[in-house]
Amino acid sequence: MIIALVGASLGYLFTNQIKLGLDLQGGMHLVLEVDDPEGIMAPEARADAIDRAERILRTRIDEFGVEEPIVQKVGSDRIIVELPGIGLNDESRAKDLIQQSAFLEFKLVLPITELEAALSRIDRQIVGALGVDSIRALGRNEEGPSQDIQNLIFGGQGADSTPTDSTQADSTGVEQGPEVEDSSVNLRPFTSLLSSGDIEGAYLVGTEDIEVAQLFLALPEVQRALPRNTSLHWEADPIGLGQRTYRRLIVTEEDAFVTGEMLETATAQRDPQFNQPQVSFQFNRAGGRRFSNFTTQHIGDYIAIVLDDEIVSAPVVQDRIGASGVINMGNSDMVQAGDLALVLRAGALPARLAIMEERTVGPSLGQDSIDRGRIAGLIGVVFVVVIMALYYHVAGILAVMALAVYGLLVLGALSAFGFTLTLPGMAGLILSVGMAVDANVLIFERIREELTLGRATRTAVDAGFAHALSAIVDANMTTLFTALILFQFGTGPVRGFAVTLAIGIVASFFSALYVTRTFFLLYLSRKKASDPISI
Numbered sequence: 001m002i003i004a005l006v007g008a009s010l011g012y013l014f015t016n017q018i019k020l021g022l023d024l025q026g027g028m029h030l031v032l033e034v035d036d037p038e039g040i041m042a043p044e045a046r047a048d049a050i051d052r053a054e055r056i057l058r059t060r061i062d063e064f065g066v067e068e069p070i071v072q073k074v075g076s077d078r079i080i081v082e083l084p085g086i087g088l089n090d091e092s093r094a095k096d097l098i099q100q101s102a103f104l105e106f107k108l109v110l111p112i113t114e115l116e117a118a119l120s121r122i123d124r125q126i127v128g129a130l131g132v133d134s135i136r137a138l139g140r141n142e143e144g145p146s147q148d149i150q151n152l153i154f155g156g157q158g159a160d161s162t163p164t165d166s167t168q169a170d171s172t173g174v175e176q177g178p179e180v181e182d183s184s185v186n187l188r189p190f191t192s193l194l195s196s197g198d199i200e201g202a203y204l205v206g207t208e209d210i211e212v213a214q215l216f217l218a219l220p221e222v223q224r225a226l227p228r229n230t231s232l233h234w235e236a237d238p239i240g241l242g243q244r245t246y247r248r249l250i251v252t253e254e255d256a257f258v259t260g261e262m263l264e265t266a267t268a269q270r271d272p273q274f275n276q277p278q279v280s281f282q283f284n285r286a287g288g289r290r291f292s293n294f295t296t297q298h299i300g301d302y303i304a305i306v307l308d309d310e311i312v313s314a315p316v317v318q319d320r321i322g323a324s325g326v327i328n329m330g331n332s333d334m335v336q337a338g339d340l341a342l343v344l345r346a347g348a349l350p351a352r353l354a355i356m357e358e359r360t361v362g363p364s365l366g367q368d369s370i371d372r373g374r375i376a377g378l379i380g381v382v383f384v385v386v387i388m389a390l391y392y393h394v395a396g397i398l399a400v401m402a403l404a405v406y407g408l409l410v411l412g413a414l415s416a417f418g419f420t421l422t423l424p425g426m427a428g429l430i431l432s433v434g435m436a437v438d439a440n441v442l443i444f445e446r447i448r449e450e451l452t453l454g455r456a457t458r459t460a461v462d463a464g465f466a467h468a469l470s471a472i473v474d475a476n477m478t479t480l481f482t483a484l485i486l487f488q489f490g491t492g493p494v495r496g497f498a499v500t501l502a503i504g505i506v507a508s509f510f511s512a513l514y515v516t517r518t519f520f521l522l523y524l525s526r527k528k529a530s531d532p533i534s535i
Contacts, residue, residue, distance in 0.1 A: 002515055006405060009412020018411060019420040020084065024370060027084035028091060030098065031357035032057075033077055041351070047076040049351040054079055056347050060097055078356070084420065093339065101308045101352050102343035104260030106291070107252040109201035109302035109314055110230060115251050118227050123188045125221040135189050190216045197248060198239075199314065200302055204246040207238055213249070229254045233304060235311045237332075250311055252304045257294045262287025266344035268337035277329040277337035281344065288323025295321040307340070377430075384437060392444050394534035398519040399440040406436050406504075406511035413503045424497035428483075432504020435479065439512035442468040444535060457533055458524060465517055472512060480505045 034049050054073050061069045070082040193213050194203040205213050235248040266281045295317050304314045313328045329337045388396035447464030486498035
C-alpha cells in the first residue's frame, strides 16, 4: 500500500503541477465599480447592485476554473477581484467574463418600413444636434452612400433600383433613404450610411462607418425620433460581401417577449450538422410557455437573440419552438461558446461594472519574503532531521524517512485534487509536520518505557505502537474536526489553511502508524530477537 500511494503521488506531481496562490506566484488584480458616470443611481440601489454583482461574479469565476480566487466587497460601491496564476492569454478572456452583463433578450424583428418614415426626422435631429460644420468635419456632407447590397451580389444587373415614394436613387441606381425635407440643409448624415440589407428588417453599414453611425444613434434626440416600440441593434459579427465588410443594423420591437431571467440552463455544444459551436438553452415552465405561444403566432418571421444590446443571431421561425432552443455562435470557437453558456447560467449582472484599476501583480508577499521563507523552511527541516537522529538514533532516522513519505503524500494529494497552495496553506502544512513528529515522539517514548521494563525488543515495539495509538488518535481527530469546521465556515485563505491542515493530518496519521511501523519491522527483521535496538 505504501508503494502504491508513493507511486500515485509521484505520478500526480509529474503530471499536475501544484498550483500556487496569488501571494506566492502573482496574478491579476482588478478593482470594479458600478458604471454610473452620470450619478443617477441612488446609494441604496448602488449598494444593492454591488451585493448582487458579488454573488454573480463568484459563480462565474468558480465555473471559469480559477483556483483560490478572491472576490470581496470593499465599502458599499467596489469589488476587488484577484485571480492567481492568470496567464497573458487568459487575461482578456477573464475581463470579458467579469464585465459582461449577460442580459439576454428575445425580440421580434420588424420590417424596415417601420423605420423608413422616421429616417428624414432622424437626419434632421442629427443636423440640429451636431450642426452642419460638425457633420462636415465628420466627412458626412456628401449624399453618396456605400454600394447597395444588390449591386454587390448581382453586379448592378437585375437589382431593383427604381426609387419609391420614400426613397431616391442616384445616377448609379443605388437605392438611398428619404431626402431631408428641409432643402436649405442638403445633408443626410445617417441615411447616407445605410444600404439595403440582405435579410428582412436589416440595413447594412460598412465597418468603416460603424463608429460614426454609433455616434449618431447615441444622441438623445435620435432616440426620441425613433418610432414608438422600435429599437435598433447591431449584429455582433460582421459579414463580408464583395470586397467590403459590413455589420447589420436590425430593426426590432423595443420590448422583449422573453428575457434571460426565465432561463434555467445553458450548455455549449457543436451543431451536429455543420460542426459549428452553439449554445443550447432551456427555459423554465413560464418562459417555455411564453416562447411557445409567441413563436406559434410568428412562423416565418425573424427572431433576434439580443445579448447586452448586440444581436448574437437572428434566425427565422420555421415552426413552433418550445422551452428549449439554440444560439448559433457563427465564427466563434468553443471557448467563446463555453464562456457565453457560463455567464448565462450565472445570471445577468444588475448593472455594468467598470474596471477602475487593473494590475498584473507579482507575488504579493514579495520575492524576497518568499526566498526567506524558503530558507527558513529548509533550516527547520534540517533541525528536525538532526535532532531526531541525535536523540533517537536509528529510530529517529526511520522517523525522518517516514516524514519524507508523509511530505510526498501531502504534495501528491494537493496535486491530485487540484488545490492551490497559498501562504496560509503552507502554515497548515507546517503545523501538520509538527503533529507528525509529535506522533513519532509519543511512539518512541512508549517503546523506551517498555524496554526499560525489560520487555523483549519486538514486544516493546508492538506495545509502544499500541499504547501510543489512543493519544495519537485523540490529537489528530480533534485537530481534523477543527480543520473541517474552518473549511465549512471559512472563506479564502482560511479554507486554504484548513485544506492543507486536513490533508496533512490524515497523511501524518498514516505515516506515523503505518510507514514508521513498516520501517521498524524491516529494521527488526535484520536483527535477532535478543539484539538491542538503537532508540
